[in-house]
Amino acid sequence: MRASVHVDLPQFRTKRELEEYVNSKGWPIDVRGTRGENDEECVGTIYDISNKERLGSDCNAQIKAMVDGVASLLTYRNNVSVEIL
Numbered sequence: 001m002r003a004s005v006h007v008d009l010p011q012f013r014t015k016r017e018l019e020e021y022v023n024s025k026g027w028p029i030d031v032r033g034t035r036g037e038n039d040e041e042c043v044g045t046i047y048d049i050s051n052k053e054r055l056g057s058d059c060n061a062q063i064k065a066m067v068d069g070v071a072s073l074l075t076y077r078n079n080v081s082v083e084i085l
Contacts, residue, residue, distance in 0.1 A: 001051075001054060001059050001062050001063075002050050002051065002054060002062075003050060003051055003062060003063045003066045003067075004032075004048050004049060004050035004051075004066065005048075005049055005050075005066070005070055006034055006046050006047070006048055006049075007046065007047055007049050007070055007073060007074070008044070008045055008046045008077075009045055009046075009047055009073060009077055010044075010045045010077070011045075011076070011077060011080050012045060012047070013045070015031055015032075015033060015047065018031050018047055019031045022069070022073075025072070027065075027068075027069045027072065028051065028052045028053055028065045028069070029049055029050065029051060029052055029065060029066060029069035029070075030049070030050045030051070030052050031047050031048070031049060032047070032048040032049075032050065033047070033048065034046055034047070034048050049066065049069060049070050049073065050066055051063070051065040051066040051069075052065065053065065
């Protein structure tokens, strides 16, 4: 199962920049463009965030991974926004 959500993350100008940040944290989430898996382009700074593990893992764990990853990204976004202001 793949659970995903679109999130606006203006701190990350490119998909690659966001992927590098997610990988550096070791979070079990994938970053995609808003138009699907092979989409390198994103609509502004809106990204599709989904769980990384699919086959062979529990549906509840998959959803939790996506929710936790998005929550962490939103916390980062909000903290950085406060620092900029």
